[in-house]
Amino acid sequence: MFKTFPKGGIHPPENKLTSDKPVVDLPLPQIVTVTVSQHIGAHAIPVVAKGDTVSAGQIIAAAKGFVSANIHSPVSGIVSKIEPVVDATGYRQTAIVIEVSGDRWAEGIDLSTALQKEIKLSREEIVARCLECGIVGMGGATFPTHVKMGIPSGKRCDLLIINGVECEPYLTSDHRLMLEKGEEVLTGISALMKALNVNKAVIGIEINKPDAIENLTKLASGFEGITVQPLLVKYPQGGEKQLIKAVCGREVPGGKLPLDVNVVVQNVATAYAVYEAVQKNKPLVERIVTVTGNGLSNPGNFRVRIGTPVSALIEAAGGMPGDTGKVISGGPMMGKALSDINAPVTKGTSGIVLFPERESRRAEITPCIRCTKCTYVCPMGLEPWMLAASSERGMFDRVEKGKVTDCIECGSCAYTCPAKRPLLDYIRLGKSTVTRIIRERNVK
């Protein structure tokens, strides 16, 4: 029986060009640029100085505060400078630039590829290890994992949901991971289950990945309490609240967290990172990135060190086609066009999508015809046209009443709009402004 979430959703063309391309290790770049804010929360503070020699896996920026994450050197080499660089957000932020020399790893890191199934660490040690190794949510939101795993008193978790949906078109990095590192992912899930003290975990996978469903279902029989739930294909099923609704039918109330319905959601890539941290003591210094686009000669999935410039990835995928109009970091639905292709890969970069000029341009904006298509497809049950129109006119009280803070910014409304209105742009503006207004009001 296939499940899905009931409200809204769209079916963009899948374009999973790289789903049969095995993950390839990208050669080490000459220079890596590691930004200090690769996660939601406070910036990490650099703990190395210019001229220091670092080895791969060594901590180079320490978490500041509870919601923050450590950052480790992805390569061995010399810190050449610490300065602001333009990253994928389009703004400058402090980055540690390391000139690569050799591939020397810090001590205590197990680099063997042998599977270690038995989890020796205790619950607290697993959470501590995630904090130490700088594990963050790898689905794109980059929320520090140790925060999610520490359940506050009074709250209870009885189900761990693993997000293997990968509902974004084009992206296949999670798909390849589930195929190639199935047992590692499942061991990571077991570690997460132990840390959360739950005995049930469900992996949600869309049925456009039948090989991944088959592979994990077969392997999961060897792990206690883990099952695979095939899901119908619909965007944005990878959204946390949509996935919870699809898998177990529970609805997270507006403004609440999954933990309020006793669920924790983690991404498969996060589960793999947790496996590496817990079983191999390996910090989060590399990730799988899908580099894709119809014009690329060699699109594929690459395992790259954090801090590698995006241009190196495009080079590995066959070089940038001449008619490229946009290079998008992340998926085509929620990703963001890069303003500089030398921006570094961060912990949250799941894909790089190249669009040719003719596909990348936005269509001409025409007036809203009140067809309410956006309302039908909104997975959160909002009225995007109203939110966007009010936000455009600065009527933020109406935007707030319209529950803009529940918007997950999936872009289904803008995708479906026949008038091609930039709905999401204005909703984002409204959301950030309303969030600020609420914060200011609470301070008073």
Added chain:
Amino acid sequence: MSSIILTTIIMLSLLGLVSSVILYVIAQKFKVIDDPRVDQVTELLPGVNCGGCGFTGCRALAEAMVKADDFEGLYCPVGGSDALGKIAVVLDRKPIAVEPKIAVLRCNGTPENCARLTNYDGASNCRVAHSLYGGTTACFYGCLGCGDCVESCKFDAMYMDPVTMLPVISDEKCVACGACVKACPRSIIELRKKMHKDRKIYVSCINKDKGAISRKACTVSCIGCGKCVKICPYEAITMNDNLAFIDSFKCKMCRKCAPECPTGAILEIGFPVKEKKAMPEAEVRE
């Protein structure tokens, strides 16, 4: 038959009488005693409800003026000293001298001076663009060019120049209500003291980056060298975060700083041509 008509007339008259008494009592009970001067002051104000005074509209300012004891902090930038003088007569109060102001654009990032590196095709709104990325140029402080300020102007005093891709402020029409200052997400527009013959001298840049970075982004950026600070005889120029600022209330318009600026970030507008280095941009912007 006639008795029915009679009863109806009597009943309706009684009803009318009772209602009028009730209405009269309520009207007396909840009577709002309006100061007639509020209406008079409202008449003297421009009536554009621009909000430049900080109140919701002209009447709100009039009420505040009548209520207050003096004009401290109550000033209509549109009406200026003229309106204030007339209001002072109505309220029988001493008018205070207020300097008229004018808005200036502290960015000269024309395509010539500041190379465009990327295209922006999102919603044409500065606040949206500002929340998305640093801008189409390498300067993360400069004008985004979507014209939020032009839209906010109720006095038709601004327009976007298609060549420079910057907003132009008309000296005749600008009343310094400050709407554009609030509308600009980058805080590029500044209200300065209105000088004799609309002459202006100001730092046309708000880039706070170190000199090397800002110079790379834009050829006419303030690089924070501090030459203008040293040469100013009136201590009107200060340097904060690699950015010079000329205080319009201390500036005596001696024009020593502008030729000193190595990047030409200090603009002099409205002066007779003095030497060969007479700011070609300034003439365009006029």
